[in-house]
Amino acid sequence: xxxxxxxxxxxxxxxxxxxxxxxxxxxxxxxxxxxxxxxxxxxxxxxxxxxxxxxxxxxxxxxxxxxxxxxxxxxxxxxxxxxxxxxxxxxxxxxxxxxxxxxxxxxxxxxxxxxxxxxxxxxxxxxxxxxxxxxxxxxxxxxxxxxxxxxxxxxxxxxxxxxxxxxxxxxxxxxxxxxxxxxxxxxxxxxxxxxxxxxxxxxxxxxxxxxxxxxxxxxxxxxxxxxxxxxxxxxxxxxxxxxxxxxxxxxx
Amino acid sequence: xxxxxxxxxxxxxxxxxxxxxxxxxxxxxxxxxxxxxxxxxxxxxxxxxxxxxxxxxxxxxxxxxxxxxxxxxxxxxxxxxxxxxxxxxxxxxxxxxxxxxxxxxxxxxxxxxxxxxxxxxxxxxxxxxxxxxxxxxxxxxxxxxxxxxxxxxxxxxxxxxxxxxxxxxxxxxxxxxxxxxxxxxxxxxxxxxxxxxxxxxxxxxxxxxxxxxxxxxxxxxxxxxxxxxxxxxxxxxxxxxxxxxxxxxxxxxxxxxxxxxxxxxxxxxxxxxxxxxxxxxxxxxxxxxxxxxxxxxxxxxxxxxxxxxxxxxxxxxxxxxxxxxxxxxxxxxxxxxxxxxxxxxxxxxxxxxxxxxxxxxxxxxxxxxxxxxxxxxxxxxxxxxxxxxxxxxxxxxxxxxxxxxxxxxxxxxxxxxxxxxxxxxxxxxxxxxxxxxxxxxxxxxxxxxxxxxxxxxxxxxxx
Numbered sequence: 001x002x003x004x005x006x007x008x009x010x011x012x013x014x015x016x017x018x019x020x021x022x023x024x025x026x027x028x029x030x031x032x033x034x035x036x037x038x039x040x041x042x043x044x045x046x047x048x049x050x051x052x053x054x055x056x057x058x059x060x061x062x063x064x065x066x067x068x069x070x071x072x073x074x075x076x077x078x079x080x081x082x083x084x085x086x087x088x089x090x091x092x093x094x095x096x097x098x099x100x101x102x103x104x105x106x107x108x109x110x111x112x113x114x115x116x117x118x119x120x121x122x123x124x125x126x127x128x129x130x131x132x133x134x135x136x137x138x139x140x141x142x143x144x145x146x147x148x149x150x151x152x153x154x155x156x157x158x159x160x161x162x163x164x165x166x167x168x169x170x171x172x173x174x175x176x177x178x179x180x181x182x183x184x185x186x187x188x189x190x191x192x193x194x195x196x197x198x199x200x201x202x203x204x205x206x207x208x209x210x211x212x213x214x215x216x217x218x219x220x221x222x223x224x225x226x227x228x229x230x231x232x233x234x235x236x237x238x239x240x241x242x243x244x245x246x247x248x249x250x251x252x
Numbered sequence: 253x254x255x256x257x258x259x260x261x262x263x264x265x266x267x268x269x270x271x272x273x274x275x276x277x278x279x280x281x282x283x284x285x286x287x288x289x290x291x292x293x294x295x296x297x298x299x300x301x302x303x304x305x306x307x308x309x310x311x312x313x314x315x316x317x318x319x320x321x322x323x324x325x326x327x328x329x330x331x332x333x334x335x336x337x338x339x340x341x342x343x344x345x346x347x348x349x350x351x352x353x354x355x356x357x358x359x360x361x362x363x364x365x366x367x368x369x370x371x372x373x374x375x376x377x378x379x380x381x382x383x384x385x386x387x388x389x390x391x392x393x394x395x396x397x398x399x400x401x402x403x404x405x406x407x408x409x410x411x412x413x414x415x416x417x418x419x420x421x422x423x424x425x426x427x428x429x430x431x432x433x434x435x436x437x438x439x440x441x442x443x444x445x446x447x448x449x450x451x452x453x454x455x456x457x458x459x460x461x462x463x464x465x466x467x468x469x470x471x472x473x474x475x476x477x478x479x480x481x482x483x484x485x486x487x488x489x490x491x492x493x494x495x496x497x498x499x500x501x502x503x504x505x506x507x508x509x510x511x512x513x514x515x516x517x518x519x520x521x522x523x524x525x526x527x528x529x530x531x532x533x534x535x536x537x538x539x540x541x542x543x544x545x546x547x548x549x550x551x552x553x554x555x556x557x558x559x560x561x562x563x564x565x566x567x568x569x570x571x572x573x574x575x576x577x578x579x580x581x582x583x584x585x586x587x588x589x590x591x592x593x594x595x596x597x598x599x600x601x602x603x604x605x606x607x608x609x610x611x612x613x614x615x616x617x618x619x620x621x622x623x624x625x626x627x628x629x630x631x632x633x634x635x636x637x638x639x640x641x642x643x644x645x646x647x648x649x650x651x652x653x654x655x656x657x658x659x660x661x662x663x664x665x666x667x668x669x670x671x672x673x674x675x676x677x678x679x680x681x682x683x684x685x686x687x688x689x690x691x692x693x694x695x696x697x698x699x700x701x702x703x704x705x706x707x708x709x710x711x712x713x714x715x
Contacts, residue, residue, distance in 0.1 A: 013708040015427035019417060022649025022661075023431035030667035032649070040626075040649060044658075047620035085585050085621055086281050119621050179584075180620050181656030210418075 020183060040182070047180040050122040052081060055177075057151055060115070063129045067136055070148040072105065074098035074163060078154040091156035093198075094163065102166040105148060111139055111229060112147040112169035116155035120177030122186040127212050128175060131188060134222030135173065142230070157191045158200070165197040171232050172196045173225060178209060187212045190225050194238035204239035206232075253314060257302040264298035269314045272306070273372075274556040275299035276379045278596060282544045282557040282587035289556075300380050304346030308337075311372045317553050317563075323504045323514055328370050328566045337368030345376050352377065352389045362393045366609040371502070371562035374604045378558070383596065386603040387639040395642065397535040397574045397611040399494065400471045401439050401677035403642055404611050409674035410643035411665045412575070412613070413438030416654035420447050422460050429464060430708045431648050435662035436669065436689055436696050439680030440575055440613065440643035441495060441538065443475040447654055454478045455491040462492035468687070468707060471679035473574065475538055480512055480520045487523045495574060496524045497538040502563030505551035514570065521571050535574035535611070541565070542579040543597050544587030557587060558597070562604040569609055575643065576605060577613035580632075582657055585621055591628030594618060598632050602641055613643035617659040626650065626658070633664055637672045644668075666696055 015023045025036045032040070061071055077093045078084035084091050094102075113135065115128050132149065139146055147167050152159055160174035171194050178187040188211040193204055206228050211221040232238045235245035255266040266272040274288040276299035283289035290296035312332065319325040339361075343351060351357055378386060396404040403410045415428030429442050442465065444457050454476050461474035473494040476483075480498040487493050498517060499510050507513060517537075524536045546552040546560040555563075561578065568576045578601035581594040588594045598614050605612030616632050618624035633644065650661035668674045675681050675694050684690040688703050699707070 013705060015431055015708060018421070018427045019424035019648075019653070021415075021417070021424070021428045021431070021647070021653045022651050023427055025649050025663075027435075027663055027666065030663050030670060032661070032663055036649065040651070043651075044620065044625065051621045086589065087285060088586050089285070179656065181653070182620070182651045182658065183653055184656075185620075 043182040043185075046122075047182060047185045050120040050177070050180045050185040051085075053121045054081075055117045055121045055124045055153070057153075060124065060128060060151065064132060064149065067133055068149040071151055072101055072148050073151050073153070074101065074159070075153040076155050076159050081154070084154040088156055091154055092158035094159065099162070099166060102163060105167045107168040109147040109167065109169050110144040110233060111171050111173060112150060112164050112167060114150040114152050114155075114160045114163055114172060114174045116152040116157070116159060116174055116176040118155065118157070118176035118189070119179045120185060120187065122180070123177035123188045123212070126186045127188045127218065130218040131175060131190075131211060131221060134218045135225055138222055138226040139229070157205070160191070160193065161196040161200045162198045164193070170195060171229050171238070173229065184210075184212055184215065187215060190221060192225060192228050192232060192238060194232040194236065206238055206242060255302050255306070257298050259294075259298055259301070264295060264302070266299060266302065269306075269310065270316050270555050272299055272303055273316075273376060273379070273559050274554070276303040277556045277558055278379065280543075280557070280587070280593045280597065281585060281589035282547055285586050286547055286552060286554075286557070288554055303376060304344065304349075304380055306345050306376070308340060308343050308345065308348055308373055311370055311376065316372060316555050316559065317503055321504075324502060324507070324563055324567055327514060327570060328563065331367060331566065331570070332370060333367035335368070336365055340365055340368065345380065348373070348377050349380055349385065353385060358392055359394055362607065366607070369607055371566050371604070371608065372559060374607045375559040375562040378600045378603055381603070383599055383635065386599045387635060390599075390603045390606045390639040393606040394640070395606055395609060395611045399473045399530045399534045399536070399574050401473070401679045403440055403574065403677055405678070406640060407674065408676060408678075409637060409641065409665070409668050410440035410613075410677050410680075411437040412440045412577075412643055412645045413442045414445070414645050414647045414652065414659065415442065416445050416647070416652055418447055418654045420444075420453055420457060422456065425457065426460060426464060427708070428648055429461070432646060432662050433468070433470070433707060434689065434699055434704060435666060436676065436684055437646045437662045437665050438470070439472050439676040441473045441475050443477055443497070443538070445477045445655060449478050449482055451482055451485045451489070454482045454486045455489060458486065458491050458493055462494075469683070471677070471683050477538075477540075480516060484520050484523050487527060492529070493524055493527060494529055495536055495538045496520045497540070499540050499545070500564050500567045501541065501545040501549065501551070502560035502567070503546055503551045503553065506546040506549045506560070507567070509549035509551060514567065517567070517571055535572050537571045537573040538575045539568045539573050540577055540579050540615075541568070541601070542583045543601065544583040547587065548583070558600055561601055562608070565605050565608045565610055573611060575613055576610045577615050577643070577645065578602070578605070579615040579617065581618035581622060581624060582615060582655075584619055585623065588622070590623035591618070591625065591631070594622070594624055595628060595632045595635065599635060599639060602636060602639055611642045613645070614641055615645045615659055617645070617657055619657045629658070629660060629664075633660060633668065634672065637668055637674055670695060
């Protein structure tokens, strides 16, 4: 059986045009064609690499130097990547040194942006810079005060809570590498929380996911993120309660 | 009650039954995360040896989670059948293992003790069984369920065709479902995990799948795996709902986290039964479970994740489900770290489900942050076929583009049918021959373009 027979087998309707799923791969007995099998392995290798490699923070800092001259590095209590994968609880807690560093920041601001490695370093390396730029532009044009950019290693989403609590930010935006899929190893998620503090439940967050080339663009994502942040600042809440709280706000 | 054992002058003690079970559990990251695992292989063995001497009766006397405030515990107590328990009532956990393994214990004996067994008893015995033991016993226990197809007959393997799409696009779902059908997958169910959870989308998805099924006269069931409350609303709107799906777990608090209770599941079961789409005794529910679900909801109460998983089966069997599967590798490496842990958990879950009388399937799967790959899935699938698993889940090229994890490929089902000689449900097996997708020997044919066209007909795609 030749590779191109797969197309013939499907008749005149090409299922591949309507889904990105791996349809009509062809087969030899129960086996995949060699190239299809290897492409799968390549995608898996990329996804594994995204999970297990570290973010290139130096490059990120350099690219964002104009926008945010001051950045603060923090890390969780996980210590290393292996522990980070096994112990999500430690990925939500700040290391004591990080807490000290944050205590040096002048407290009180509207918004803090935390860039966190999460489960995909590739997501941050590829997609964080344009997204941070787009968000900061939109927040600045509304005269909102923004804390220095926080760069968080070995971090889960909830690490943004103690960060925002220490620097007394009203709303936190955590931009984090999502668990990589085969077809997209570089997807970013954005999690927004109003009045965050350590122990805030996930039901208090709003989330925008699949931010990447070929998914949600940085500009569209930034529009959605900032719109949610503005709602939160007005309503004083976030998460599942946000929609109702916004509806109750006076329309004037 | 504390438990104690001495091995070569070293005394090992365990605070209570819960502690003993947790420490006797073969190593896995979830119990380590919970801080309840054994402190190394020697303590684990000490716990397993102590557990082997615990009488089965102890599990009726000592509660892990008090029935006073947990409805799953209450259900387990209420449904325990002392008459069915009688024949094994004098055994210890270790003797129970031997009873299960001996050739004289066959389908009849295993079926007879089904409601004499509690989840805690089967979880306990599984902890002192190696993979081969779990396979030997499970392969003797046939659990057959019926709707349009007959699932679970010995020597057969059914598949769930899982045509997920990232935005629930109708064309995308249909294309993926058709790809699976052309590969002979879908006799257990054609079931979509929706990306959205609105009633409108639910109704659209079940209507689309139902039309596909009817146009091709496929002897199978369809399902949208939305929340049970969405299903109830869709049923009220007279949508073509074959099966009601729900994720469930082993404690009331964990089920609370899923937004369900026993009363709500009962309401859904009655609603779908009243639609009358199957025979009067058809099985109409579909449940998914998975080790770690209770812990992730902080609702495990210090009980190990595998025992909590078995307790979810008590919930499932209350509703005579058509299908139950553990999503064994989906929940992530903080619960099952690598291929070895996923493989063992898959076989444990299948074993425990079958002994408790469930039509047990497995989603043979892993995520990209787990230390596992396709070869681990080959091993688990082959072992599960030896264990006589009822069904597995297959997707195009093993890549679920909506849930972002790897399940089995439709190709893997071909491997089971043709290499391991596990044909699908008899009704579906006949349909495959009749429509021209397999030859009389059950070998998959490359569908001639005309047939493929008919199946992938554009009008169909527009359903």
